[in-house]
Amino acid sequence: MQETLDRLIREVLHEDPQVWAGSWVVYAAALLAVGFGLTVFGALVAGLTSWWERRIAARMQSRIGPNRVGPQGTLQFLADALKLIVKEDLVPPESDQMLFRIAPYFVMTGFALTFVVLPFGYHLSATRMNVGLFYLIAVTALVVVGIMLSGWASNSKWALFGGMRAAAQVVSYEIPGGMLALVPILMAGSLDLHEIIRAQGGFPWDWFVFQTPWGFIAFFLFFATQLAEGNRTPFDLPEAESELVAGYMTEYSGIRFGYYFLAEWGNLWVMSAVISTLFLGGWQVPFVSAETLAGWEAAGTVPVAFYGVSTAVFVTKVVVLMNVIIWVRWTLPRIRVDQMMSVCWKYLVPIGMGLVLLAALTEVLSFQLFGDAAKGPAPLGTPRGALHLAFFAVAGAVPTVLFFRKIFRNIRLTGDRIDLTNW
Amino acid sequence: MPVSQYLANIKDTVQSAWEGMTVTFSYLFRRPMTVQYAGPEKAREKHELVQDTLPSRYRGFLEVDLAICTACNACERACPINVIAIEIEKDPANPKLRVMTRFDIDEGKCMFCGLCVEPCPTGSIQHTREFEGTQRTLSNMVLRFVDPAKPAPPYKVAKGATAFPRAVLGSITRPLVKAWDSPPPPLPIESAEEAMAHAAKKAH
């Protein structure tokens, strides 16, 4: 970030910050500003997602959903937040007072720290770390510390159950999660999130998910592990409402309760951003090939519009993925604790291992076959590009068509009809 | 676990999740079952609309048309929970006649079972389609159909009459339902003897 800032100052102010006396003040102020902006962004995203999830869930359940506060209910989350802030912050007298109070901040910190490396668009991220993905996996583990603390400190059996379940679940699913993340890492050859994106292309067949069958399977399994780490249905055991009342946050109230929800909905963005970075081409814009981009960069003439367009592409992908996560939540039942473990250790881990091996083999084979052309997105004319397109047609296009046909069949079967008048 | 079973598990999970997800997704394209209920700001004007959707047999607030009430007490006797209170006294103007000085229905206690409607000989007591009567004070739920200043004389049923001129259903109860924040009625202050006498009279 320091370099970007230096370059910005040199280009805009035509001065060299290196010779300033108190340049660290500028850096610190910029750091604070970016940190503040990202946290606010996270909170806003979490709030808007909470409203959007409720609307979508309502639609899927043949209801209307919150539509009173603000236009179409968009300000509902502000009303909810206000209510939570005004509410009494109850601390059970028999709880471990200090741990009980700080536990939500662990969760919040773990959530906010992920924004340090998350990309938002071309060249847009707080920092560019060459071990970005590694960092991401490391800081998300902080969330589970907060959850365990709250489970323990509440001195409630329900909360304890929730905390222990969360610990078991998140720690277990880190393993297949990390393993499945290896598949795109192998394909990209980097841990840097921006490098992983740049190894893919703008068109769907250039994405890692549609390049090889291994990437395709790994995408879905990685999606599942992300659901598990974000405590979303069907892996929402730590807060399973019908079993554990509210799991680890049973005893919380007021804004401390709100922090958990903020982190949970904000995590939707984090999960979706990670998945779209690893598998769905991130901010890659169609029709802007890697060569064009490299040409712009070499000449120093990256158009400003490209920053905007790439951000829009990325945000669109993230929002679509968030909707998919919401959609899964309102469809599937919850699995049991022992099933959660068996899914992890009997299915995800061995399959993930196999996928990593297969992906590595494919990379080696690909280098043998195509040489240097095996890296990065392939143009359609090349044999590798044709292969990717064929796989995309089989794995991407056909299921989409089938999906929509099935949906209209479902509507017809119940004697209903398409009606969007009340949206 | 045999390999075939392992693969079958994966296939079943994927297939059934796919099935379920197409069902929930298809609801995004359908009209929701629920309808928008009028908010507090529109409650008054939409009130009539909601009532129009109710069937004619709907058991809402009770209503008595005193113009055709014969003061037979059948409804009071039929009520399992003593919601209806009727008091009949001699007419001070003409001691040969009786008048109803009280006909109270405690809607706050009523369970809307409809047992009082059935024995009514003239159809004077009926369920209306009124249902919105939220009150801040529970005692405001008591609907007083007789104005103590104007006791109501009983209706004389003409020989062989089968139809009775009943007021429009709801037109009597609706004005009686108070605004939700109206002040509670004053408590009846009666001496101990009066209360005893009252109770003794009730017991008979």
Added chain:
Amino acid sequence: MALDQIFITRKFGPNAEQEMILNMGPQHPSTHGVLNFIVHADGEVMEKAVPEVGYLHRSLEKIGEMVSYAGFMPYSDRVDYLAAMFANEGWALAVEKLLGLEVPPRGQYLRAISCELNRIASHLIALGSTAMDIGAVTPFPYALRERESINDLIEALCGARLTYNYHRIGGVAYDVPPDWTPLCRAWLDHFEKVLDEFDRLISTNEIFLKRLAGLAVIPAAMAIDYGLSGPNLRASGVDFDLRKAHPYGAYPDFQFKAPIGRAYAGLSRGGKVGDCYDRYYCRVLECRESATIVRQALDKLPDGDFINPKAPKKAKPPAGETQSRVESVRGEMAYYVVSDGSERAYRLRVRTGSFTAMGIIEEVSKGLMIADLVALIASLDVVAPEIDR
């Protein structure tokens, strides 16, 4: 020993110090009203779950001895608020037996129609809440949506959506309203399609199947020993349905099946006869059967009185005792009435299916997980007021 330790030992048994005692309910989201279970747990695995009843006791039986025979009818609604028609019918049958009163055929048919519609409505709640307790929220609104349509139909029929008070001693309170029959038929057509969709959404879902298959198996002998009845008994493979075994009302006129458990979850998933999935799926099948019963009843609906014109205004049966049994949604509902010749019952006793279902939980819950207890309660479909009355 400290006083609280004595209390704990008295209340929870001598092992209370070694095992985790979890008070599940009465304010727990999935205890269906106000049930309380004292769960003796070792981590997630339960040693047993002891049901504590009485949180919804409203002394309905005693009230039945205080009000007139006709006046108890609205109270019987409150015995089982999800299946009020059956409680109505049971009470009406009992008093009719005491009085020696006949119900005209049209009244009997209307009773059957209203009861079977109510059975569907109640089963829909059971199915939806089973799904919700397993964690799938969406099937619940779908089930409730269909139930609302039934409520609309019943509201048009008798004026109330929950506490119907429709049956009367000697028949029913109202005839079918005009234009009601086509509406009912149209809804039945729609309902069968929606039930198919419900099956696609949740009944065939692999996670759902895996959660319920082979869970809390109640063998036939055990079900009989504990006095289970209704769908819970039939799911254990015992073909006993009061509508067939001791037909009453208009039921002998109808062709229908009483679905029994056949390990519907599939043997490969560990399904056994009498597991939670069988109890769930028997209810799905019963919904379809009830729909056919309603159709047949609408087709054959005879003309005539819907209430016996000789029904007394004030029932005053001769001294004696009697018992009526109806196949309610949650099993056999029986009214035992003793009359001393006055206007009020001398003694009234209600036997309900939920109470016996509740009794079996302690036995069946041994070795299950806490998440399974929730599924078990949901699959037994217990309703709190019916347990405590």
